Amino acid sequence: MGERAILAEVDDLAQVLGLHAALAASPPAGIDDLVPAARTVLVAFDPARIAPAAVRAWVLSAGTSGPDAAPPGPLVEVPVRYDGPDLDDTAALLGIRPAELIARHAAAPWRVAFTGFAPGFAYLVSDAWPHDVPRLAQPRTRVPAGAVGLAGEFTGAYPRETPGGWRLIGTTDAPLFRPDAPDPVLLTPGARVRVVPQRAHLSAAGADVAGGDSASGGRDATGAPSAPGISSAAHALRVLAPGAFATVQDLGRPGRAALGVARSGALDRGALRVANRLVGNAEDAAGVEIVLGGFRAVAERDTWVAVTGALADLHLEGRAVDAYTPLLLPAGAELSIGVARAGARLLLAVRGGVAAPASLGSRSTDGLAALGPPALRPGDVLRAGEPRRPIPVVDSFPWSVPAATVEVDLCSGPRADWFTPAALRTLRDATWTVSNDADRVGIRLDGPALERLRHDELPSEGMRPGALQVPPHGRPVALLADGPVTGGYPVIAVVTDATLDRLAQARPGDRVRFRGV
Structure with a gap:
């Protein structure tokens, strides 16, 4: 799978769980992520720290000497109200009554095989579930958060509102994904899941969402504290116009794919690194990714910035200035970034880095997963952290216009x-x-x-x-x-x-x- 990952394929899901458990037990230095799926385990690695041949040898060794089955994971109890819009039709499709479908689903001992699709979305399987349920012929454009569905041999619950083609049989109030919690994903690969049927008329406040007690190794399925504040950071820029689409991005949140969380971060990582270098930031400091230009902001205080990436006209108080060079914006001065004439994305670095609440170790906005701060809007104020390095004595950085x-x-x-x-x-x-x-x-x-x-x-x-x-x-x-x-x-x-x-x-x-x- 490219030069930074390999895909280990086995015969069935049981072997996936066994191989994943064996690999996760003792990963060598340089292994970045292990992502189990239906018939494979993706092994992501850093070729600067471990050779691809060593990764292959390690995977093959684990595959031949690992356990026959994965050890039992933690027990999580999930409340489910069987009130889904597809409950009756799915039961008819399987040739059983809705009450029997509910009884079989609630009685089955489920296990998380893998995650994906969205952060916190777990694919659950059970040896006691004999059904293969076809997906909807026409997927829904909107599946509400908490919907419990069936597809193929799997059951799962949607952690947030997304499109989806699973047949919906119920609803859960369990917090499936809490990005600011120490353990953000409730249902992780290998976890055992016990369904606790709830009366359909119970509200979220009346549902019992707690897991088993500590003696049984259960896990609490309660909420999490909010993200830490950033009140100590100083105001730097006030957004007048964000352009087509502007978001806060750093170098992302790698190493969390097993939880269903994408890397995210700036798409042009090189441009962000250069912009940060020009204003004396660490290379992974957060900046602003601007799609196709059209961005305007005014300095709330004297602020150093740098703009890199796509080709666009830059103006400071109406005066043309250069990209790929440090720019000092005096308090009250307006920076204008014109419509991109070549390339698609510009990166704006602010000295000290954009200070925004971190989710799973990153300030990056991931729109698909609804992680990180929302897209910028007129009137938003960008705060900056405390600079750690002096401004480098660099007038500009060599660059070329993005090619068509x-x-x-x-x-x-x-x-x-x-x-x-x-x-x-x-x-x-x-x-x-x-x-x-x-x-x-x-x-x-x-x-x-x-x-x-x-x-x-x-x-x-x-x-x-x-x-x-x-x-x-x-x-x-x-x-x-x-x-x-x-x-x-x-x-x-x-x-x-x-x-x-x-x-x-x-x-x-x-x-x-x-x-x-």
């Missing part, structure tokens, strides 16, 4: 053998066009269809930023920093980490060329 044709390097993908040799040549030789379906989750590319050799359904497996998924329409989709951590479309190739940032500057209508594997 983006060239990125590819590594082999785990499902390249699902495609014809002609499809692999087409991927490399064609010039692809960035479609209008391009955001922080991913970019769909328009061009010739990539022909498949296999057309069967792929069980969900771990995904990475840079993965090129190929949906049934045959056009590749490049996953980016906010993309899902698991997915069910085959990955034909993976963009190298060194060239992934270039896709951050690709805008609709731009062209993309892939260089050889």
Whole structure:
């Protein structure tokens, strides 16, 4: 799966749980993440700290000498009201009465096989659940938070409102995902789950959402304290106009994919690092990612800033100034960033770093997971932390205008053998066009269809930023920093980490060329 991850495939879900348990028991230095899925375990690693050959040897050793079954995880009790809109239809589909479906679902001892789709969304399985439930033919555009559903062999509950195609049979008030809690995800891989049926008329306040007692190893399913404040940080900029879309981003929250949490962070990580360097910040300090320009802000106090990334006209109090250079904004002065003329995203660094509440160790906004601060709006005030370093004696930083044709390097993908040799040549030789379906989750590319050799359904497996998924329409989709951590479309190739940032500057209508594997 590219040069920073491998995919270990086994025969069934039971072996996935056993392999994941064996790997998690003693990971060597350099292993960043372990993501179990339906038939695979994704092993992400840092090639600067551990060689790929050593990772492969470790995985194979764990696969041959690990336990036959994963040890039992913590017990979590989840209250469920069986009031879902699909309850009756699902029971009829299975040839049983709704009361029998409820009884079987509530009596089954469930276990979390893996997470994905959204932070806190757990795929639960049970040996006592014999049903294979087909998904809805037409997915809902809105599934409310707390909805309990069935799909295939799995049951699961939606931690937040999202689209979805599972058949909804109930509702839970359990806090499935609490980003500011010490343990943010209630249902983690390996956890045992006991369903506690609730009367449908009970409100959330009347539902018993507590887990088992401490003697039984249970876990409390109560709320969490709010995120720490940032009142000690000084006002730096007041936003007059955020442009098309502007969010706070740092270098993200890696290493949490097993919880269903994407890496997120600035899409053009290099541009953020340079901007931070120019104003004397640590490279991972939070800045502002601005899509297509059009941003205006006024300084609340004397403030150093730097703007990098896409090409746009910059003005300080109406006077043209340069990008990729430190700029001192006097108190009351207005900084204006024009519409981007090349590239898609600009990065604005503020001396001291943008101070915003951290969620799971990062200040980054992840719109798909609803993590981090909301997108900026007119009137918002950006606070800055305390500078730790002097302003570097650097007048400017070498840079070039983002090209209209983006060239990125590819590594082999785990499902390249699902495609014809002609499809692999087409991927490399064609010039692809960035479609209008391009955001922080991913970019769909328009061009010739990539022909498949296999057309069967792929069980969900771990995904990475840079993965090129190929949906049934045959056009590749490049996953980016906010993309899902698991997915069910085959990955034909993976963009190298060194060239992934270039896709951050690709805008609709731009062209993309892939260089050889």
